[in-house]
Amino acid sequence: MDKFTTLTGVAAPLDLINVDTDMIIPARFLKSIKRTGFGKDLFYTLRFDESGNEREEFVLNKSAYRNAEVLIGGKNFGCGSSREHAPWALMDFGIKCVIAPDFADIFYNNSFKNGMLLIKLPQEQVDQLMEDAKSGANATVTVDLEAQEIHRPDGEVIKFDIDPFKKHCLLNGLDDISLTLQKENKIAGFEEARKSQPWL
Amino acid sequence: MSNAKTLFDKIWDAHVVDEQDDGTCVIYIDRHLVHEVTTPQAFDGLRNTGRGVRRPELTLAVADHNVPTTDRSQGIDEEQSRIQVEALEKNCKEFGIELYGMDDIRQGICHVVGPEQGFTLPGTTLVCGDSHTATHGALGSLAFGIGTSEVEHVLATQTMIQTKAKNMRVSVNGALPVGVTSKDMILAIIGKIGTAGGTGCAIEFAGEAVRALSMEGRMTVCNMTIEAGARAGLIAPDQITFDYVMGRPMAPKAGAFEMAVEYWKTLHTDDGAKFDTEVSLEAADIPPMVTWGTSPEDVAPITGAVPSPDGETDEGRRNKMRRSLEYMGLEAGTPMTDIKIDTMFIGSCTNSRIEDLRAAAVVAEGRQVADHVQALVVPGSGLIKELAEAEGLDKIFTEAGFQWREAGCSMCLAMNADKLKPGERSASTSNRNFEGRQGPGGRTHLVSPAMAAAAAIAGHLTDVRDLD
Ligand code: SF4
Numbered sequence: 001m002d003k004f005t006t007l008t009g010v011a012a013p014l015d016l017i018n019v020d021t022d023m024i025i026p027a028r029f030l031k032s033i034k035r036t037g038f039g040k041d042l043f044y045t046l047r048f049d050e051s052g053n054e055r056e057e058f059v060l061n062k063s064a065y066r067n068a069e070v071l072i073g074g075k076n077f078g079c080g081s082s083r084e085h086a087p088w089a090l091m092d093f094g095i096k097c098v099i100a101p102d103f104a105d106i107f108y109n110n111s112f113k114n115g116m117l118l119i120k121l122p123q124e125q126v127d128q129l130m131e132d133a134k135s136g137a138n139a140t141v142t143v144d145l146e147a148q149e150i151h152r153p154d155g156e157v158i159k160f161d162i163d164p165f166k167k168h169c170l171l172n173g174l175d176d177i178s179l180t181l182q183k184e185n186k187i188a189g190f191e192e193a194r195k196s197q198p199w200l
Numbered sequence: 201m202s203n204a205k206t207l208f209d210k211i212w213d214a215h216v217v218d219e220q221d222d223g224t225c226v227i228y229i230d231r232h233l234v235h236e237v238t239t240p241q242a243f244d245g246l247r248n249t250g251r252g253v254r255r256p257e258l259t260l261a262v263a264d265h266n267v268p269t270t271d272r273s274q275g276i277d278e279e280q281s282r283i284q285v286e287a288l289e290k291n292c293k294e295f296g297i298e299l300y301g302m303d304d305i306r307q308g309i310c311h312v313v314g315p316e317q318g319f320t321l322p323g324t325t326l327v328c329g330d331s332h333t334a335t336h337g338a339l340g341s342l343a344f345g346i347g348t349s350e351v352e353h354v355l356a357t358q359t360m361i362q363t364k365a366k367n368m369r370v371s372v373n374g375a376l377p378v379g380v381t382s383k384d385m386i387l388a389i390i391g392k393i394g395t396a397g398g399t400g401c402a403i404e405f406a407g408e409a410v411r412a413l414s415m416e417g418r419m420t421v422c423n424m425t426i427e428a429g430a431r432a433g434l435i436a437p438d439q440i441t442f443d444y445v446m447g448r449p450m451a452p453k454a455g456a457f458e459m460a461v462e463y464w465k466t467l468h469t470d471d472g473a474k475f476d477t478e479v480s481l482e483a484a485d486i487p488p489m490v491t492w493g494t495s496p497e498d499v500a501p502i503t504g505a506v507p508s509p510d511g512e513t514d515e516g517r518r519n520k521m522r523r524s525l526e527y528m529g530l531e532a533g534t535p536m537t538d539i540k541i542d543t544m545f546i547g548s549c550t551n552s553r554i555e556d557l558r559a560a561a562v563v564a565e566g567r568q569v570a571d572h573v574q575a576l577v578v579p580g581s582g583l584i585k586e587l588a589e590a591e592g593l594d595k596i597f598t599e600a601g602f603q604w605r606e607a608g609c610s611m612c613l614a615m616n617a618d619k620l621k622p623g624e625r626s627a628s629t630s631n632r633n634f635e636g637r638q639g640p641g642g643r644t645h646l647v648s649p650a651m652a653a654a655a656a657i658a659g660h661l662t663d664v665r666d667l668d
Contacts, residue, residue, distance in 0.1 A: 017516040018495050022634040027613040031280035033240035033287050045636050076396040082331040084347035105431050110347035165224045180357045183218050190217045190228050199452035199460045
């Protein structure tokens with residue numbers, strides 16, 4: 001997994017609540033057995049019309065946001081399915097950080113496991129960043145994970161909270177499985193104790 | 201301090217392998233279901249890192265998401281679906297995992313197969329790379345939907361990393377009125393608490409109306425917990441649960457079974473246990489429900505009308521409503537019963553069990569599907585299909601003009617050939633009405649099996665209680 005330390009990039013405003021995983025990547029695109037290549041179908045229905053042409057009005061089709069690395073979203077972002085293809089598609093497109101008032105649980109976990117940073121902020125602060133983002137490509141934001149700070153284009157700093165364990169894993173690009181395997185003896189001990197319930 | 205624990209606390213505490221100071225826990229996983237769509241990348245990960253599967257006997261695999269529901273004797277036409285199903289076969293063989301392939305009578309939707317085989321047991325932790333894993337909570341199993349990285353983690357370690365969820369209880373008091381089902385109950389609950397109402401929580405469903413439900417009805421309720429944003433849904437195991445589990449192929453055998461039941465009887469919320477959130481509803485107030493929008497919280501009673509965004513005070517919500525109505529091609533104020541449908545789908549892990557098929561067959565018997573409606577009945581597993589045929593339900597359906605299909609996810613998520621065309625409208629017993637869920641541009645109204653059958657016959661959404 002790649003490390004996440006600081007990121008300076010264009011933020012794209014996606015001013016919608018309940019952005020669900022079927023919107024992020026419709027099910028018919030989940031047929032690959034790889035982790036990559038989903039970016040071209042990201043937000044397919046919002047991005048393309050019935051004949052597959054780009055919809056001009058969709059934010060990621062506008063020239064200012066084609067290379068966006070941050071997405072500013074609305075309430076309950078990522079609700080719906082457990083498909084990890086949703087964060088894979090966002091990351092494959094180039095998005096490395098999503099900022100919203102709150103996220104659905106499974107999507108939240110899946111994103112961190114792939115090195116994508118999700119930041120929860122109070123609605124007013126998301127609104128400010130949404131306004132900043134609407135002013136286009138010249139208004140870049142900087143996200144500093146170590147310091148837990150977002151630097152707005154006007155220099156103002158917004159602090160954010162993050163679970164210390166998730167932060168540690170992201171900063172160091174740590175893979176969960178190797179961390180858990182360090183506790184192998186505890187797992188084995190648990191399994192031994194479990195033998196009192198023979199039906200398991 | 202009181203030692204009173206909730207049902208969720210008890211199951212959680214019994215599975216903690218390790219807890220860090222910051223509350224991050226390693227919890228043991230007793231049961232793992234895998235299917236073809238969310239796992240190939242996980243098995244690849246294991247191969248790339250030279251890791252094996254820790255306890256292959258605790259994992260069960262089934263192909264369901266994109267198998268065809270029509271004749272399967274020639275295999276799968278669509279190349280990419282075939283590749284996924286073949287990858288699952290190859291991976292299960294390589295790692296020693298039991299698989300119910302497409303031609304196995306036990307094949308079906310993973311969340312139908314688990315309970316049916318006795319693989320799902322009370323008091324266990326169960327995970328699957330599918331958000332509707334919450335279904336298994338109906339048996340008192342703590343069940344989470346997980347992503348592909350977590351699937352890999354569970355395969356390699358038989359554990360997962362989690363922080364403990366909060367406790368929430370939803371009580372439904374009294375008795376449901378005649379003609380109102382568990383599907384209406386859960387739609388009413390989601391309508392009340394919203395799609396983010398359960399975020400961060402494990403929801404325990406309680407109250408007389410919940411206790412009175414059959415195992416099938418309980419599964420429908422827990423299945424849709426994820427649509428309220430919760431991590432898991434739970435119902436305390438009781439005699440109905442024990443009777444359901446007893447004798448199933450993978451359930452504990454005599455001797456062990458009695459021992460297990462003694463333990464399962466301790467799995468209930470203690471008096472005085474504290475919930476972070478409590479919500480209650482009166483069953484008598486719940487009518488048959490339908491959805492009008494593109495989120496499962498967009499519900500209305502069948503006796504009501506499409507709501508108007510103008511009455512909504514929250515701006516984000518108002519915009520979302522406008523967008524939904526435009527997508528759904530609906531005008532505010534239209535009576536729900538005036539909405540014409542093109543397609544009807546009975547199936548999915550929400551409503552494809554034998555009881556669901558029976559309820560729909562009661563409505564279908566001696567009636568005819570409206571000329572302009574295509575109606576699909578897709579049983580949840582090969583075994584349900586076989587049982588339904590033994591009861592003659594297939595005849596009732598086909599004589600009434602419904603199509604009778606093979607088991608699978610089908611039009612729930614439109615990964616196989618069963619999908620809506622742009623602009624087509626369905627009455628569907630599945631669990632999500634998201635934009636494009638049942639096919640690009642398709643419009644979905646979520647309903648119970650009886651209400652779906654009634655809509656197919658009337659040709660529009662209708663109150664099943666009004667059918668003569
Ligand atoms: S029926 Fe639908 S919700 Fe259930 S497992 Fe299949 S795709 Fe998922």
